Amino acid sequence: MAIELNPLHTLSNYAEQYGVDKRLRLFDIFTPKTAGDIATHIHQDLEFKNAYVDDGEFKLISTEDLQALGTQKQQALTQRIYKQASEGVGFLYSKSDIYDNPTDFTLSQQVWQWLNSKAVLEGIRAMTGIDDINGANAQATRYYPGHFLTRHNDVNDKDNRRVAYVLNFTPKWHPDWGGLLQFYHDNGNPKDTWVPIFNSLALFDVTHPHAVSYVAPFARHPRLAITGWFTAKK
Template sequence: MSDLIRLNPKLDARDYAGEFRRDGVVQVFDFLTPDSADRIEAALKTATPWGLSLSDAQGRGEWLSPPMLQSLGRDGVAAKARVALEAARTGFGFSYLAYPIIEALVNGRDPGHPTHALVELLNSPEARDFCAAVAGETGITKIDAQATLFRPGDFLTLHNDTGVGERRAAYTIGLTRDWRTDWGGQLLFHNEAGDITRGLRPQFNVLTLFKAPQWHSVAPVAPYAGAPRLSITGWLRDDPPVG
Protein backbone atom coordinates (compact mmCIF):
# COMPACT_ATOMS: atom_id res chain seq x y z
CA MET A 1 0.00 0.00 0.00
CA SER A 2 1.27 3.47 -0.87
CA ASP A 3 2.33 5.55 2.13
CA LEU A 4 1.28 8.75 0.32
CA ILE A 5 -2.33 8.34 1.48
CA ARG A 6 -2.71 7.68 5.19
CA LEU A 7 -5.44 7.47 7.79
CA ASN A 8 -5.43 9.89 10.69
CA PRO A 9 -3.59 7.83 13.35
CA LYS A 10 -5.58 9.42 16.19
CA LEU A 11 -8.94 7.95 15.15
CA ASP A 12 -10.67 5.56 17.53
CA ALA A 13 -13.84 3.79 16.38
CA ARG A 14 -15.25 3.89 19.91
CA ASP A 15 -15.55 7.67 19.62
CA TYR A 16 -18.10 7.33 16.79
CA ALA A 17 -19.84 3.96 17.11
CA GLY A 18 -22.40 5.16 19.67
CA GLU A 19 -23.59 8.04 17.50
CA PHE A 20 -23.85 5.78 14.46
CA ARG A 21 -25.85 3.23 16.45
CA ARG A 22 -28.19 5.95 17.72
CA ASP A 23 -28.66 8.05 14.56
CA GLY A 24 -27.70 5.78 11.67
CA VAL A 25 -25.18 8.39 10.50
CA VAL A 26 -21.95 9.83 11.87
CA GLN A 27 -19.29 12.23 10.62
CA VAL A 28 -15.58 11.69 11.21
CA PHE A 29 -13.63 14.91 10.82
CA ASP A 30 -9.96 14.84 9.74
CA PHE A 31 -10.37 11.28 8.46
CA LEU A 32 -7.14 11.38 6.46
CA THR A 33 -3.87 13.05 7.30
CA PRO A 34 -3.81 16.64 5.96
CA ASP A 35 -1.21 15.86 3.28
CA SER A 36 -3.26 12.88 2.10
CA ALA A 37 -6.44 14.89 1.73
CA ASP A 38 -4.55 17.63 -0.10
CA ARG A 39 -3.08 15.13 -2.58
CA ILE A 40 -6.44 13.62 -3.43
CA GLU A 41 -8.08 17.03 -3.78
CA ALA A 42 -5.33 18.21 -6.14
CA ALA A 43 -5.66 15.07 -8.27
CA LEU A 44 -9.44 15.44 -8.52
CA LYS A 45 -9.10 19.06 -9.58
CA THR A 46 -6.27 18.72 -12.10
CA ALA A 47 -5.49 15.11 -13.03
CA THR A 48 -8.70 13.09 -13.25
CA PRO A 49 -10.27 11.88 -16.53
CA TRP A 50 -13.87 12.55 -15.56
CA GLY A 51 -16.74 10.83 -17.32
CA LEU A 52 -20.45 11.54 -17.03
CA SER A 53 -22.63 9.35 -14.80
CA LEU A 54 -26.35 9.62 -15.49
CA SER A 55 -29.56 7.65 -15.37
CA ASP A 56 -31.50 6.15 -18.24
CA ALA A 57 -35.28 6.11 -18.60
CA GLN A 58 -35.58 3.26 -16.07
CA GLY A 59 -33.32 4.96 -13.52
CA ARG A 60 -30.41 2.63 -14.22
CA GLY A 61 -26.92 4.05 -14.25
CA GLU A 62 -24.66 4.65 -17.23
CA TRP A 63 -21.10 5.98 -17.20
CA LEU A 64 -19.93 7.78 -20.32
CA SER A 65 -16.14 7.74 -20.52
CA PRO A 66 -14.26 10.73 -21.97
CA PRO A 67 -13.90 8.98 -25.39
CA MET A 68 -17.62 8.17 -25.37
CA LEU A 69 -18.49 11.79 -24.60
CA GLN A 70 -16.33 12.93 -27.47
CA SER A 71 -17.93 10.40 -29.82
CA LEU A 72 -21.47 11.38 -28.83
CA GLY A 73 -20.82 15.07 -29.31
CA ARG A 74 -22.74 17.91 -27.72
CA ASP A 75 -26.11 16.93 -29.16
CA GLY A 76 -25.79 13.27 -28.19
CA VAL A 77 -24.80 14.10 -24.62
CA ALA A 78 -27.64 16.63 -24.38
CA ALA A 79 -30.14 13.97 -25.47
CA LYS A 80 -28.96 11.61 -22.74
CA ALA A 81 -29.09 14.44 -20.18
CA ARG A 82 -32.72 15.07 -21.10
CA VAL A 83 -33.51 11.40 -20.44
CA ALA A 84 -31.85 11.67 -17.00
CA LEU A 85 -33.91 14.75 -16.19
CA GLU A 86 -37.12 12.98 -17.17
CA ALA A 87 -36.18 10.00 -14.99
CA ALA A 88 -35.57 12.37 -12.08
CA ARG A 89 -38.90 14.09 -12.67
CA THR A 90 -40.89 10.88 -12.35
CA GLY A 91 -38.67 8.64 -10.19
CA PHE A 92 -34.99 7.98 -9.58
CA GLY A 93 -32.48 9.97 -11.61
CA PHE A 94 -29.03 11.46 -11.41
CA SER A 95 -26.39 13.36 -13.34
CA TYR A 96 -22.85 14.19 -12.21
CA LEU A 97 -19.24 13.66 -13.25
CA ALA A 98 -17.64 10.47 -11.99
CA TYR A 99 -14.37 8.58 -12.04
CA PRO A 100 -14.76 4.80 -11.41
CA ILE A 101 -11.73 4.18 -9.23
CA ILE A 102 -12.08 0.41 -8.89
CA GLU A 103 -12.52 -0.11 -12.63
CA ALA A 104 -9.54 2.10 -13.42
CA LEU A 105 -7.39 0.32 -10.85
CA VAL A 106 -8.34 -3.18 -12.02
CA ASN A 107 -7.75 -2.29 -15.67
CA GLY A 108 -4.41 -0.61 -15.04
CA ARG A 109 -5.54 2.85 -16.11
CA ASP A 110 -4.05 6.07 -14.73
CA PRO A 111 -1.24 4.41 -12.74
CA GLY A 112 -0.16 6.39 -9.70
CA HIS A 113 -3.44 8.27 -9.34
CA PRO A 114 -3.85 9.13 -5.64
CA THR A 115 -7.40 7.74 -5.52
CA HIS A 116 -5.97 4.29 -6.26
CA ALA A 117 -3.83 4.53 -3.15
CA LEU A 118 -6.92 5.66 -1.25
CA VAL A 119 -8.81 2.51 -2.28
CA GLU A 120 -5.87 0.41 -1.13
CA LEU A 121 -5.94 2.26 2.19
CA LEU A 122 -9.70 1.81 2.61
CA ASN A 123 -9.29 -1.94 2.08
CA SER A 124 -6.39 -2.26 4.49
CA PRO A 125 -7.18 -3.84 7.88
CA GLU A 126 -6.57 -0.46 9.56
CA ALA A 127 -9.23 1.52 7.66
CA ARG A 128 -11.65 -1.30 6.86
CA ASP A 129 -11.77 -2.44 10.48
CA PHE A 130 -12.22 1.15 11.68
CA CYS A 131 -15.23 1.73 9.40
CA ALA A 132 -16.73 -1.68 10.19
CA ALA A 133 -16.39 -1.07 13.93
CA VAL A 134 -18.07 2.35 13.68
CA ALA A 135 -20.93 0.84 11.68
CA GLY A 136 -21.24 -2.17 14.00
CA GLU A 137 -20.86 -4.53 11.07
CA THR A 138 -18.90 -7.77 11.13
CA GLY A 139 -17.70 -9.62 8.08
CA ILE A 140 -17.01 -6.58 5.88
CA THR A 141 -14.90 -7.92 3.03
CA LYS A 142 -14.29 -4.81 0.96
CA ILE A 143 -14.94 -1.10 0.53
CA ASP A 144 -15.58 0.12 -3.00
CA ALA A 145 -15.22 3.69 -4.26
CA GLN A 146 -15.85 6.18 -7.01
CA ALA A 147 -14.89 9.84 -7.22
CA THR A 148 -17.67 12.32 -7.95
CA LEU A 149 -17.78 15.92 -9.07
CA PHE A 150 -21.11 17.77 -8.95
CA ARG A 151 -21.30 20.84 -11.19
CA PRO A 152 -24.04 23.50 -11.12
CA GLY A 153 -27.27 21.71 -11.99
CA ASP A 154 -26.06 18.20 -11.09
CA PHE A 155 -28.30 16.09 -8.84
CA LEU A 156 -29.01 12.71 -7.25
CA THR A 157 -32.65 12.07 -6.36
CA LEU A 158 -34.25 10.18 -3.49
CA HIS A 159 -33.26 6.51 -3.10
CA ASN A 160 -32.36 4.01 -0.39
CA ASP A 161 -29.86 1.56 -1.97
CA THR A 162 -32.07 -1.51 -1.57
CA GLY A 163 -31.73 -4.48 -3.88
CA VAL A 164 -28.23 -3.60 -5.10
CA GLY A 165 -25.95 -6.21 -3.55
CA GLU A 166 -24.43 -6.78 -0.15
CA ARG A 167 -24.16 -3.15 0.94
CA ARG A 168 -24.05 -2.84 4.73
CA ALA A 169 -23.28 0.87 5.03
CA ALA A 170 -22.62 3.78 2.70
CA TYR A 171 -20.00 6.48 2.99
CA THR A 172 -18.73 9.70 1.49
CA ILE A 173 -15.36 11.34 1.97
CA GLY A 174 -15.92 15.03 1.41
CA LEU A 175 -13.12 16.89 -0.36
CA THR A 176 -14.86 20.24 -0.82
CA ARG A 177 -13.49 23.42 0.76
CA ASP A 178 -15.30 26.66 1.66
CA TRP A 179 -18.74 25.58 0.45
CA ARG A 180 -21.61 28.01 0.97
CA THR A 181 -24.78 26.41 2.28
CA ASP A 182 -26.95 28.16 -0.32
CA TRP A 183 -24.96 26.51 -3.11
CA GLY A 184 -26.95 23.31 -2.47
CA GLY A 185 -25.22 19.93 -2.77
CA GLN A 186 -26.17 18.79 0.74
CA LEU A 187 -26.40 15.11 1.55
CA LEU A 188 -30.03 14.88 2.68
CA PHE A 189 -31.65 12.17 4.80
CA HIS A 190 -35.40 11.58 4.56
CA ASN A 191 -38.07 9.76 6.54
CA GLU A 192 -40.61 7.41 4.98
CA ALA A 193 -42.87 10.36 4.13
CA GLY A 194 -40.04 12.03 2.24
CA ASP A 195 -39.51 14.86 4.72
CA ILE A 196 -35.90 15.89 5.30
CA THR A 197 -34.69 14.81 8.73
CA ARG A 198 -31.06 15.94 8.38
CA GLY A 199 -28.89 17.76 5.86
CA LEU A 200 -25.09 17.77 5.76
CA ARG A 201 -23.24 20.40 3.75
CA PRO A 202 -20.17 19.51 1.68
CA GLN A 203 -16.98 19.73 3.73
CA PHE A 204 -13.29 18.88 3.46
CA ASN A 205 -11.61 15.71 4.73
CA VAL A 206 -14.77 14.46 6.45
CA LEU A 207 -15.94 10.86 6.36
CA THR A 208 -19.73 10.55 6.54
CA LEU A 209 -20.79 6.99 7.29
CA PHE A 210 -24.46 6.01 7.23
CA LYS A 211 -26.49 2.85 7.45
CA ALA A 212 -27.99 1.20 4.38
CA PRO A 213 -30.74 0.99 3.38
CA GLN A 214 -31.75 4.53 4.30
CA TRP A 215 -33.60 7.15 2.27
CA HIS A 216 -31.25 9.88 1.08
CA SER A 217 -30.53 12.24 -1.80
CA VAL A 218 -28.10 14.96 -2.85
CA ALA A 219 -29.62 18.41 -3.24
CA PRO A 220 -29.11 19.89 -6.72
CA VAL A 221 -26.13 22.22 -6.95
CA ALA A 222 -27.20 25.81 -7.53
CA PRO A 223 -26.46 27.44 -10.91
CA TYR A 224 -24.45 30.15 -9.11
CA ALA A 225 -22.26 27.73 -7.10
CA GLY A 226 -18.69 28.98 -7.15
CA ALA A 227 -16.85 25.66 -6.93
CA PRO A 228 -17.30 21.96 -7.70
CA ARG A 229 -18.60 19.56 -5.06
CA LEU A 230 -15.89 16.89 -4.77
CA SER A 231 -16.17 13.61 -2.91
CA ILE A 232 -15.29 9.93 -2.82
CA THR A 233 -18.34 7.69 -2.35
CA GLY A 234 -19.01 4.01 -1.93
CA TRP A 235 -20.21 1.19 0.30
CA LEU A 236 -19.00 -1.20 2.95
CA ARG A 237 -19.75 -4.64 1.54
CA ASP A 238 -19.78 -8.23 2.74
CA ASP A 239 -19.97 -9.81 -0.70
CA PRO A 240 -19.50 -13.58 -0.46
CA PRO A 241 -16.34 -15.00 -2.06
CA VAL A 242 -16.62 -16.15 -5.67
CA GLY A 243 -16.44 -19.90 -6.32
Protein backbone atom coordinates (compact mmCIF):
# COMPACT_ATOMS: atom_id res chain seq x y z
CA MET A 1 0.00 0.00 0.00
CA ALA A 2 1.48 3.33 -1.06
CA ILE A 3 0.46 6.77 0.16
CA GLU A 4 -1.35 8.95 -2.34
CA LEU A 5 -1.03 12.73 -2.21
CA ASN A 6 -3.54 15.35 -3.14
CA PRO A 7 -1.72 17.13 -6.02
CA LEU A 8 -3.29 20.43 -4.99
CA HIS A 9 -0.36 21.80 -2.99
CA THR A 10 2.99 23.12 -4.18
CA LEU A 11 4.76 24.38 -1.07
CA SER A 12 6.82 27.03 -2.83
CA ASN A 13 3.58 28.76 -3.88
CA TYR A 14 2.83 29.59 -0.25
CA ALA A 15 5.94 31.68 0.46
CA GLU A 16 4.03 34.97 0.66
CA GLN A 17 1.32 33.53 2.88
CA TYR A 18 3.84 31.86 5.22
CA GLY A 19 5.92 35.03 5.38
CA VAL A 20 3.13 37.07 7.00
CA ASP A 21 3.62 35.42 10.42
CA LYS A 22 5.86 32.45 9.66
CA ARG A 23 2.87 30.11 10.01
CA LEU A 24 0.70 28.24 7.55
CA ARG A 25 -2.09 25.67 7.46
CA LEU A 26 -2.84 23.47 4.46
CA PHE A 27 -5.76 21.10 4.09
CA ASP A 28 -6.46 17.84 2.22
CA ILE A 29 -2.80 16.85 2.10
CA PHE A 30 -3.43 13.20 1.18
CA THR A 31 -6.31 11.57 -0.63
CA PRO A 32 -9.16 10.80 1.79
CA LYS A 33 -8.48 7.06 1.65
CA THR A 34 -4.77 7.47 2.32
CA ALA A 35 -5.41 9.83 5.24
CA GLY A 36 -7.90 7.36 6.71
CA ASP A 37 -5.48 4.46 6.27
CA ILE A 38 -2.71 6.44 7.98
CA ALA A 39 -5.02 7.25 10.90
CA THR A 40 -5.88 3.55 11.34
CA HIS A 41 -2.22 2.56 11.05
CA ILE A 42 -1.13 5.10 13.69
CA HIS A 43 -3.78 4.03 16.15
CA GLN A 44 -3.62 0.26 15.67
CA ASP A 45 -0.15 -0.70 14.46
CA LEU A 46 2.40 1.52 16.21
CA GLU A 47 3.87 0.89 19.64
CA PHE A 48 3.41 3.92 21.86
CA LYS A 49 5.00 4.96 25.11
CA ASN A 50 3.83 7.61 27.54
CA ALA A 51 5.97 10.76 27.45
CA TYR A 52 6.04 13.15 30.39
CA VAL A 53 8.22 15.37 32.53
CA ASP A 54 8.89 14.45 36.14
CA ASP A 55 11.02 16.71 38.32
CA GLY A 56 12.45 18.39 35.25
CA GLU A 57 13.45 15.15 33.49
CA PHE A 58 11.99 13.76 30.28
CA LYS A 59 10.59 10.28 30.84
CA LEU A 60 9.16 7.51 28.66
CA ILE A 61 7.20 4.59 30.08
CA SER A 62 5.18 1.86 28.41
CA THR A 63 1.54 1.43 29.31
CA GLU A 64 2.36 -2.02 30.72
CA ASP A 65 5.06 -0.63 33.01
CA LEU A 66 2.77 2.22 34.01
CA GLN A 67 0.02 -0.20 34.99
CA ALA A 68 2.54 -2.30 36.89
CA LEU A 69 3.12 0.64 39.23
CA GLY A 70 -0.28 0.09 40.75
CA THR A 71 -3.12 2.52 41.27
CA GLN A 72 -1.60 4.46 44.16
CA LYS A 73 1.74 5.14 42.45
CA GLN A 74 0.01 5.98 39.16
CA GLN A 75 -2.14 8.55 40.91
CA ALA A 76 0.87 10.03 42.68
CA LEU A 77 2.75 10.31 39.39
CA THR A 78 -0.22 11.97 37.69
CA GLN A 79 -0.51 14.45 40.55
CA ARG A 80 3.18 15.36 40.21
CA ILE A 81 2.82 15.81 36.44
CA TYR A 82 -0.26 18.02 36.86
CA LYS A 83 1.37 20.05 39.63
CA GLN A 84 4.28 20.89 37.32
CA ALA A 85 1.80 21.68 34.55
CA SER A 86 0.04 24.15 36.88
CA GLU A 87 3.38 25.98 37.00
CA GLY A 88 3.66 25.98 33.20
CA VAL A 89 6.09 23.08 32.89
CA GLY A 90 5.76 19.75 31.16
CA PHE A 91 3.56 17.54 29.04
CA LEU A 92 1.80 14.19 29.00
CA TYR A 93 1.00 12.29 25.81
CA SER A 94 1.77 9.07 23.95
CA LYS A 95 4.45 8.97 21.29
CA SER A 96 6.04 6.56 18.84
CA ASP A 97 9.23 7.66 17.11
CA ILE A 98 9.48 7.12 13.35
CA TYR A 99 12.95 6.47 12.01
CA ASP A 100 14.39 5.99 8.54
CA ASN A 101 14.14 2.30 7.66
CA PRO A 102 14.45 1.41 3.94
CA THR A 103 13.13 -2.10 4.59
CA ASP A 104 9.99 -0.81 6.33
CA PHE A 105 7.08 -0.19 3.95
CA THR A 106 4.47 0.79 6.54
CA LEU A 107 2.46 3.96 6.02
CA SER A 108 4.24 5.85 8.80
CA GLN A 109 7.60 5.07 7.16
CA GLN A 110 6.24 6.28 3.83
CA VAL A 111 5.18 9.54 5.46
CA TRP A 112 8.73 9.90 6.82
CA GLN A 113 10.13 9.31 3.33
CA TRP A 114 7.72 11.86 1.85
CA LEU A 115 8.73 14.49 4.44
CA ASN A 116 12.38 13.88 3.55
CA SER A 117 11.85 13.78 -0.19
CA LYS A 118 13.65 16.21 -2.46
CA ALA A 119 10.37 17.82 -3.54
CA VAL A 120 9.16 18.51 0.00
CA LEU A 121 12.52 19.76 1.30
CA GLU A 122 12.96 22.06 -1.69
CA GLY A 123 9.41 23.31 -1.21
CA ILE A 124 9.94 24.00 2.50
CA ARG A 125 13.17 25.88 1.77
CA ALA A 126 11.46 27.97 -0.91
CA MET A 127 8.40 28.62 1.26
CA THR A 128 10.29 29.63 4.40
CA GLY A 129 13.43 31.17 2.91
CA ILE A 130 15.52 28.97 5.23
CA ASP A 131 18.20 27.59 2.95
CA ASP A 132 19.93 25.14 5.29
CA ILE A 133 16.93 22.84 5.87
CA ASN A 134 17.98 19.39 4.71
CA GLY A 135 15.87 16.86 6.57
CA ALA A 136 12.93 16.13 8.83
CA ASN A 137 12.32 13.93 11.84
CA ALA A 138 8.99 12.46 12.87
CA GLN A 139 6.99 10.97 15.71
CA ALA A 140 3.43 9.73 15.88
CA THR A 141 1.52 11.24 18.79
CA ARG A 142 -1.69 10.11 20.46
CA TYR A 143 -3.45 12.34 22.98
CA TYR A 144 -6.04 10.76 25.27
CA PRO A 145 -8.20 12.55 27.87
CA GLY A 146 -5.92 14.15 30.44
CA HIS A 147 -3.07 14.67 27.98
CA PHE A 148 -1.58 18.11 27.28
CA LEU A 149 1.50 20.06 26.21
CA THR A 150 2.21 23.27 28.12
CA ARG A 151 3.28 26.54 26.50
CA HIS A 152 6.79 26.55 25.03
CA ASN A 153 8.72 27.16 21.82
CA ASP A 154 10.58 24.55 19.77
CA VAL A 155 13.97 26.24 19.54
CA ASN A 156 16.62 23.56 19.97
CA ASP A 157 20.16 24.33 18.82
CA LYS A 158 21.31 20.75 19.37
CA ASP A 159 18.78 19.40 16.86
CA ASN A 160 19.03 22.47 14.59
CA ARG A 161 15.26 22.76 14.39
CA ARG A 162 13.98 25.30 11.88
CA VAL A 163 10.27 24.69 11.17
CA ALA A 164 7.76 22.64 13.18
CA TYR A 165 5.02 20.66 11.49
CA VAL A 166 1.88 18.79 12.56
CA LEU A 167 0.07 16.36 10.26
CA ASN A 168 -3.38 15.76 11.77
CA PHE A 169 -5.04 12.36 11.37
CA THR A 170 -8.02 12.40 13.74
CA PRO A 171 -11.05 11.64 11.53
CA LYS A 172 -13.52 13.39 13.85
CA TRP A 173 -12.63 16.02 16.43
CA HIS A 174 -14.80 18.52 18.29
CA PRO A 175 -13.19 21.78 19.49
CA ASP A 176 -14.79 21.36 22.92
CA TRP A 177 -12.68 18.24 23.44
CA GLY A 178 -9.50 20.31 23.79
CA GLY A 179 -6.30 19.13 22.10
CA LEU A 180 -6.10 22.46 20.29
CA LEU A 181 -2.88 23.93 18.92
CA GLN A 182 -2.80 27.26 20.74
CA PHE A 183 -0.40 30.05 19.72
CA TYR A 184 0.67 32.83 22.05
CA HIS A 185 2.26 36.25 21.90
CA ASP A 186 5.66 36.54 23.54
CA ASN A 187 4.03 38.11 26.62
CA GLY A 188 1.90 34.98 27.15
CA ASN A 189 -1.38 36.36 25.86
CA PRO A 190 -3.22 33.99 23.50
CA LYS A 191 -2.88 34.77 19.81
CA ASP A 192 -5.10 32.24 18.06
CA THR A 193 -6.04 28.57 17.97
CA TRP A 194 -5.91 25.86 15.31
CA VAL A 195 -8.26 22.91 15.58
CA PRO A 196 -6.67 19.55 14.60
CA ILE A 197 -8.64 19.21 11.39
CA PHE A 198 -8.36 15.82 9.74
CA ASN A 199 -5.80 15.55 6.90
CA SER A 200 -4.36 19.01 7.52
CA LEU A 201 -0.76 20.20 7.82
CA ALA A 202 0.33 22.93 10.21
CA LEU A 203 3.72 24.58 9.63
CA PHE A 204 5.28 27.21 11.88
CA ASP A 205 8.63 28.72 12.77
CA VAL A 206 10.12 27.13 15.90
CA THR A 207 10.27 30.50 17.69
CA HIS A 208 6.46 30.68 18.03
CA PRO A 209 5.24 30.05 21.60
CA HIS A 210 2.54 27.38 21.45
CA ALA A 211 0.81 24.62 23.39
CA VAL A 212 -1.61 21.73 22.97
CA SER A 213 -4.56 22.33 25.26
CA TYR A 214 -5.73 19.77 27.82
CA VAL A 215 -7.82 16.98 26.30
CA ALA A 216 -11.16 16.83 28.11
CA PRO A 217 -12.40 13.70 29.91
CA PHE A 218 -15.37 13.58 27.53
CA ALA A 219 -13.29 13.46 24.32
CA ARG A 220 -14.61 10.49 22.34
CA HIS A 221 -11.53 9.73 20.27
CA PRO A 222 -7.75 10.04 20.69
CA ARG A 223 -6.06 12.96 18.95
CA LEU A 224 -3.76 11.43 16.32
CA ALA A 225 -0.92 13.18 14.50
CA ILE A 226 2.53 12.85 13.00
CA THR A 227 4.67 15.70 14.23
CA GLY A 228 8.26 16.84 14.12
CA TRP A 229 10.62 19.43 12.72
CA PHE A 230 12.36 20.30 9.50
CA THR A 231 15.97 20.57 10.56
CA ALA A 232 19.42 21.58 9.39
CA LYS A 233 21.24 18.35 10.04
CA LYS A 234 25.00 18.57 10.48
